[in-house]
Amino acid sequence: xxxxxxxxxxxxxxxxxxxxxxxxxxxxxxxxxxxxxxxxxxxxxxxxxxxxxxxxxxxxxxxxxxxxxxxxxxxxxxxxxxxxxxxxxxxxxxxxxxxxxxxxxxxxxxxxxxxxxxxxxxxxxxxxxxxxx
Numbered sequence: 001x002x003x004x005x006x007x008x009x010x011x012x013x014x015x016x017x018x019x020x021x022x023x024x025x026x027x028x029x030x031x032x033x034x035x036x037x038x039x040x041x042x043x044x045x046x047x048x049x050x051x052x053x054x055x056x057x058x059x060x061x062x063x064x065x066x067x068x069x070x071x072x073x074x075x076x077x078x079x080x081x082x083x084x085x086x087x088x089x090x091x092x093x094x095x096x097x098x099x100x101x102x103x104x105x106x107x108x109x110x111x112x113x114x115x116x117x118x119x120x121x122x123x124x125x126x127x128x129x130x131x132x133x
Contacts, residue, residue, distance in 0.1 A: 005116035030132020040084035042091035
């Protein structure tokens with residue numbers, strides 16, 4: 001699965017795409033793992049509304065601000081995304097979600113999103129792995 005992202009802590013809701021992929025497996029119950037193949041992006045569950053999106057960006061800017069003195073930037077000429085790697089390390093690259101009756105067991109307000117920490121637009125690759133019956 002691929003998602004086009006813009007960077008700068010942008011959020012893309014992928015709940016519908018993941019549910020559609022799960023339906024295609026025709027499995028009834030089990031677990032679904034979502035893994036993003038990048039060090040400067042993460043997958044997570046949020047209540048996807050504009051206030052949470054803004055607060056999430058503000059949180060990361062406070063916790064791990066952009067800084068030209070990150071060693072990744074200093075040691076790699078032209079790089080400016082040292083903070084993006086640090087954010088990805090903390091947030092992580094995978095989720096595991098149980099499913100029953102062919103549907104993810106998400107709570108009422110829970111949505112799956114990709115959070116892109118990088119400093120430029122790019123296409124993100126995700127791997128979905130399903131184990132079930």
